[in-house]
Amino acid sequence: MQNLTDLLRQTTGVATDDIAPLTKKYFNDTYGYAGKPVNFTHAFQEMQIKTKWTQEYLSATLVKKEKVENDEGSAPLFLSYADYLNSPSAGLYFKTSGFLNPEIKNDYKTPEPFNCWYAGTKLAPPKTNLSWIYAGNAGTGSQIHRDVWWSSAWNYLLRGKKLWLIYPAIYSEAIKKDLSAYQIVPDQNDWSNVINLPYKPLTCIQNAGDMIFVPGDCYHQVINLEWSLSLTENFINETNYDLVRNYFRNDNDRNNLSKIEMIIKEGFIEMETQK
Structure with missing residues (x-):
C-alpha cells in the first residue's frame, strides 16, 4: 500500500x-489578485x-467553553481548551467560535498582505x-467547504502537520452540486481516496511555521496528520472584494x-490615502 507522500506525487502540489x-x-501581484493558493x-x-x-498559556487564556466537534457522530461537547486537552x-476537534479575547488578539499582528477591510472598518x-484557533489530533479536521462569505483566508500552523486538499475555482460549481463526492474520510492506513476523487485537488502538507493562503472561491478540506494547533483569519480587501460582493448579491x-x-x-x- 502506497504511503501518503507517494500518493501526493500523483497530484499537483x-x-x-x-x-x-x-x-x-x-x-x-503573485497570488492575491490571481486567486492562487x-x-x-x-x-x-x-x-x-x-x-x-x-x-x-492557551489553557489559562481560552477559558470559554467552545463547541467541540466529535468525529464519532455523537452530540457536540462544550469544553474549554484545558478541558479539551x-x-x-x-476524535475531538477544538475550534474557537466567537471573537478572540483581547489578550489573545494582542499576541499577534495580522500580516499586512492579509489586512481585512471588514475587521478594520470604522x-x-x-x-x-473572522479569527479562529483550531486544535485536533491526527485524523480530525474540516469537511470540504468554501469559507465565510467566499472571503479568502490564511492559516498559520504553530504545531503539528496538516494535509490540505484545495480545488481550483473552476471546479466550484460542480463540487457544490455534490459535496459528498469530494469529502475525504481520513484513514491513516489507506490514503488512496485522495487520488480517486472526481477532480483531483491541489495538495500540500503544511508543517509548523508554514502559512497557507486559500482564495475564497476554492473549496477545500483540511486533515490533521498529527496533533496540530493553528490560527486562521479570513479577510476581505482589494484582492477579493468582488467575490465577497457577489456572495451577498446571491444571498439576496x-x-x-x-x-x-x-x-x-x-x-x-x-x-x-495611503499612496
Missing part, C-alpha cells in the same frame, strides 16, 4: 514560496505566537468573527449587501 519577508505588493514556508517562521502559545477522546464594530439580502458595499468603498478610500 499547492505552490510553495520560500520568500522572506513577504510584502503586500508581492503577495497581491500558496504555502509560505519561510516568511512567518518567527511569529511570536509560535513560541508564546504554549499549552499552559484533558479529554480522553482522540463604520461600525464588526458583528461577525439588500441590507447586508449595502453594508458590504460601504465597507468596500471605505477600503478603497483608505488605500488612496
Whole structure:
C-alpha cells in the first residue's frame, strides 16, 4: 500500500514560496489578485505566537467553553481548551467560535498582505468573527467547504502537520452540486481516496511555521496528520472584494449587501490615502 507522500506525487502540489519577508505588493501581484493558493514556508517562521502559545498559556487564556466537534457522530461537547486537552477522546476537534479575547488578539499582528477591510472598518464594530484557533489530533479536521462569505483566508500552523486538499475555482460549481463526492474520510492506513476523487485537488502538507493562503472561491478540506494547533483569519480587501460582493448579491439580502458595499468603498478610500 502506497504511503501518503507517494500518493501526493500523483497530484499537483499547492505552490510553495520560500520568500522572506513577504510584502503586500508581492503577495497581491503573485497570488492575491490571481486567486492562487500558496504555502509560505519561510516568511512567518518567527511569529511570536509560535513560541508564546504554549499549552499552559492557551489553557489559562481560552477559558470559554467552545463547541467541540466529535468525529464519532455523537452530540457536540462544550469544553474549554484545558478541558479539551484533558479529554480522553482522540476524535475531538477544538475550534474557537466567537471573537478572540483581547489578550489573545494582542499576541499577534495580522500580516499586512492579509489586512481585512471588514475587521478594520470604522463604520461600525464588526458583528461577525473572522479569527479562529483550531486544535485536533491526527485524523480530525474540516469537511470540504468554501469559507465565510467566499472571503479568502490564511492559516498559520504553530504545531503539528496538516494535509490540505484545495480545488481550483473552476471546479466550484460542480463540487457544490455534490459535496459528498469530494469529502475525504481520513484513514491513516489507506490514503488512496485522495487520488480517486472526481477532480483531483491541489495538495500540500503544511508543517509548523508554514502559512497557507486559500482564495475564497476554492473549496477545500483540511486533515490533521498529527496533533496540530493553528490560527486562521479570513479577510476581505482589494484582492477579493468582488467575490465577497457577489456572495451577498446571491444571498439576496439588500441590507447586508449595502453594508458590504460601504465597507468596500471605505477600503478603497483608505488605500488612496495611503499612496
